Each structure stands twice: as structure tokens, then as C-alpha cells.
Amino acid sequence: MGVITQSVMVQADIDVRRMGQAQKVSLADEIFAKQPNMLASILVLPRMGVGMVQLEVPLHILLVTFQAMKLSGRQWPVITEDVQETCMQRLTARARFNEGLPGELATQVVQQFCDEHPERYLLAFVYGYLGDHDLLAVRTDAEKFLLLAALNLVECVAFVGAATAS
Numbered sequence: 001m002g003v004i005t006q007s008v009m010v011q012a013d014i015d016v017r018r019m020g021q022a023q024k025v026s027l028a029d030e031i032f033a034k035q036p037n038m039l040a041s042i043l044v045l046p047r048m049g050v051g052m053v054q055l056e057v058p059l060h061i062l063l064v065t066f067q068a069m070k071l072s073g074r075q076w077p078v079i080t081e082d083v084q085e086t087c088m089q090r091l092t093a094r095a096r097f098n099e100g101l102p103g104e105l106a107t108q109v110v111q112q113f114c115d116e117h118p119e120r121y122l123l124a125f126v127y128g129y130l131g132d133h134d135l136l137a138v139r140t141d142a143e144k145f146l147l148l149a150a151l152n153l154v155e156c157v158a159f160v161g162a163a164t165a166s
Helices: 006-018 021-034 036-043 052-071 081-099 103-116 120-132 141-165
Strands: none
Touching: 006 052, 006 120, 021 036, 021 052, 036 052, 036 081, 036 141, 052 120, 052 141, 081 103, 081 141, 103 120, 120 141
16 A cells, blocks of 8 residues: 555645645745655656646646655655656556557556555546646647656655655
8 A cells, every 4th residue: 555645645635725826836945855856857848848827737736746745754765867767667658558458458457557556546636636627638749748747756656655665
């Protein structure tokens, strides 16, 4: 089971939604100090065509993710560029694998992935938030990069969370 519980995830989202702009900037500064690569993975998105309005979605996901990490009570290692690359390779490999499957089987594989994910509450939050902002359809390259960046945050947190648990 993952480090981030359902109650932690809910509280993190509530906390970030209640924050004013100055508090969000302060939290972003804390992310820069403790998890700079997580922040960089989102701030690079405008170079990939993500507009400033769309950028608010992965920024919110990042803030909530980091807040959940803090609330978990766990000491988190820095997510390195190597960890990000490893997780992105796994994520894209899984997506390519799913592309070739018949509809019903693909649905089963995705369901199994979600059910067995080490940080399933974080994963559910990210999918839900992206869905609420109509960003799961992947109509443009910019949306693809945004989706991959958000999902890779989840994979990186799960990766380092599992590493520290063992």
C-alpha cells in the first residue's frame, strides 16, 4: 500500500484550494527547495506548447501532490532526473502496450493498473482533476505533454515512496 492515504489526499486538496496566491507561491518556493525536479517538470511545459491557462492544472496537481507528501509524515528523498526518466519510460511503455489491446482488454488492464497502483489515491486525484478540466482526451501535443507530466509526478512519488518503504 502507498504512503499517501485517502484522508491525506483529501486534506491536501482542501489545503491548496484554500490557499491564497501568496501561500501558493510560498509552497512553490518550498517545492523548489525540497523537490526542484518536480517543479521543473511542470515549469517546462510552456516550452512544449502548454498555454498559461492550461498550466494552472498541472501546477495545482503539483501543489496538492507536494502538500500530500508533507502531510504523509514521511521523509521523502529528492526525486532526481534519473527517477523522472525511469518513471517516464515505464509510463510511455505502458501506454504503448495498451494501444494495441482490444477495447475490453485495455479497460481491464487499466483497471488493474489503477487498483494495484502503490499510490492509488494520488493517481485517482490526478485522473479526476485532469478529467474535470477536460484534459484526458489528448487532442493536441500540448495536452499529451501536460498529461504525461502530471501522471509522471504520480509515478515518481510512487517510485521514491516504495524505495523508502523497503
